[in-house]
Amino acid sequence: MTRLAVRxxxxxxxxxxxxxxxxxxxxxxxxxxxxFLGPNxxxxxxxxDLVLGLSRPTSGTVEVLGLxxxxxxxxxxxxxxxxxxxxxxxxxVRETVAYTASLFADTRPxxxxxxxxxxxxxxxxxVAKCSGGEQQRLRFAMALLxxxxxxxxDEPTTGMDVEGxxxxxxxxxxxxxxxxxxxxxxxxxxxxxxYADRIVLISKxxxxxxxxxxxxxxxxxxxxxxxxxxxxxxxxxxxxxALGGVDxxxxxxxxVTIHAKDSDAVARYLLTETAARDVEITAxxxxxxxxxxxxxxx
Amino acid sequence: xxxxxxxxxxxxxxxxxxxxxxxxxxGIELRRMLRNRRTIVFTLVFPAAMLxxxxxxxxxxxxxxxxxxAAYILASMALYGAxxxxxxxxxxxxxxxSLGWSRQLRLTPLLPVVYILMKALVALVMxxxxxxxxxxxxxxxxxxxxxxxxxxxxxxxxxxCTLTFAALxxxxxxxxxxxxxxxxLGPGLALLSFLGGVFIPLxxxxxxxxxxxxxxxxxxxxxIARWPLTHELPWYAVLxxxxxxxxxxxxxxxxMSRDTARV
Numbered sequence: 001m002t003r004l005a006v007r008x009x010x011x012x013x014x015x016x017x018x019x020x021x022x023x024x025x026x027x028x029x030x031x032x033x034x035x036f037l038g039p040n041x042x043x044x045x046x047x048x049d050l051v052l053g054l055s056r057p058t059s060g061t062v063e064v065l066g067l068x069x070x071x072x073x074x075x076x077x078x079x080x081x082x083x084x085x086x087x088x089x090x091x092x093v094r095e096t097v098a099y100t101a102s103l104f105a106d107t108r109p110x111x112x113x114x115x116x117x118x119x120x121x122x123x124x125x126x127v128a129k130c131s132g133g134e135q136q137r138l139r140f141a142m143a144l145l146x147x148x149x150x151x152x153x154d155e156p157t158t159g160m161d162v163e164g165x166x167x168x169x170x171x172x173x174x175x176x177x178x179x180x181x182x183x184x185x186x187x188x189x190x191x192x193x194x195y196a197d198r199i200v201l202i203s204k205x206x207x208x209x210x211x212x213x214x215x216x217x218x219x220x221x222x223x224x225x226x227x228x229x230x231x232x233x234x235x236x237x238x239x240x241x242a243l244g245g246v247d248x249x250x251x252x253x254x255x256v257t258i259h260a261k262d263s264d265a266v267a268r269y270l271l272t273e274t275a276a277r278d279v280e281i282t283a284x285x286x287x288x289x290x291x292x293x294x295x296x297x298x
Numbered sequence: 299x300x301x302x303x304x305x306x307x308x309x310x311x312x313x314x315x316x317x318x319x320x321x322x323x324x325g326i327e328l329r330r331m332l333r334n335r336r337t338i339v340f341t342l343v344f345p346a347a348m349l350x351x352x353x354x355x356x357x358x359x360x361x362x363x364x365x366x367x368a369a370y371i372l373a374s375m376a377l378y379g380a381x382x383x384x385x386x387x388x389x390x391x392x393x394x395x396s397l398g399w400s401r402q403l404r405l406t407p408l409l410p411v412v413y414i415l416m417k418a419l420v421a422l423v424m425x426x427x428x429x430x431x432x433x434x435x436x437x438x439x440x441x442x443x444x445x446x447x448x449x450x451x452x453x454x455x456x457x458x459c460t461l462t463f464a465a466l467x468x469x470x471x472x473x474x475x476x477x478x479x480x481x482x483l484g485p486g487l488a489l490l491s492f493l494g495g496v497f498i499p500l501x502x503x504x505x506x507x508x509x510x511x512x513x514x515x516x517x518x519x520x521x522i523a524r525w526p527l528t529h530e531l532p533w534y535a536v537l538x539x540x541x542x543x544x545x546x547x548x549x550x551x552x553x554m555s556r557d558t559a560r561v
Contacts, residue, residue, distance in 0.1 A: 003308065054401070065308040073404075073407065075308065075311035076311055077311055082401070084398070085398025085399075085401070086399055087397070087398075087399065088399055090333065090334065095326050098322060099326050100402075100406060103323070103406040104407060105311070105312035106311070142402075
């Protein structure tokens, strides 16, 4: 029997009047390395908190390896490397790891995780004296202790220099061979593309796209064509959608928004075969890609 | 996409016994406390110095209950030292929360109630050290006189009275975030000790001040801590101690539960 590493079904999360997560369905399979890509405030951290059982969804179901999140945590099946904080400055690196290790029923040896995180040489250093990158590798060592089936990383390389970033990802990469599922949040497309098998685009609390690195890059590299098309109907939208390189067609009244790699072909079709006017072509960054994909206007 | 099935079989995983309670954490927590110079000054040096300063005043050899005035001062100073230590320990709970350590611990099987329990145990051990320090200095000074069983009874009763101040520490730690809690608790407890008759007997105060003192949080526990020696324990002192304990625990629990909304 294969259990899903993570299953989110119809998950929403409100903080008072603010809807941080507006309905996410997501399944992660064992062994996948998945990037959660989105701008700040997209709901990445909120979703990760839900998977970790740090907060409860307003509605919907969250399951980790077929268990309720807190039960998965209690069994050491899930661990996480959080963005900042979460360390006691007056402990040494080894004490921090030993402290954490003592809380689990079964753990890897302290020396082994120090080695795998590449911080054996820092074992007796006070946490306060470690650089940001070193502290992040310490958090990674702590996360490795229970030999988790699922590892969550929330913007793990924020504030690291290029070298620290590379060392951190090398450690993660070296470790991922064991069939561990890894889900990491980032707002760098490059980082997602480089280290993930699969990228889940999240925007305004919803999944905007889900695919491999090249697929997502194509979305971000395309253009948006907007036009007013009087009398637009199914026939027109079907014809536009059938054009090469069209990813997405959105119709609101007479206003049509088309996302496509070959925007010229779309414009040519609209101007020659329909009554389109006010045709507008814009190149878009990843943020705009999110917006057009979620059907929200900026 | 990698399709390797996970090497981890969730059904073989165990939950730690006792919610994560274990001696390793207790050991590391104690080491932390003992490494902290400020804690050592508060816990071991300051109360002992206070004893040397107050304990030698004239009339120390006068009889009180089953001992003498020096023994009375010794029991009071032990309470003061232990209360200060427990409050410092309690305020660390809030500090660790503000540092995100509590959130980090939520990623482990450790139950929040077990965390508080272990913190309380460490606070008790540190309180015991403070009491021991004052008692050793008192014994060396050689002025305090009371039967051995009274020494022990006073120490044990004092230890449990310090739980009130551990709860106060947690409460103040939440209200005053960061490392400033002790800046409030240190002078605050000294003031309360003066008011509650820990440093100076209430009989030496004016009537008005004494009437106020009966309502302050140090009064009740001080009477209880010295009870094995004095054999005097007014009912309102017990009521005072219980009421303040309940109030501080409720305050700490209230602030903590509000804070847990965003772990």
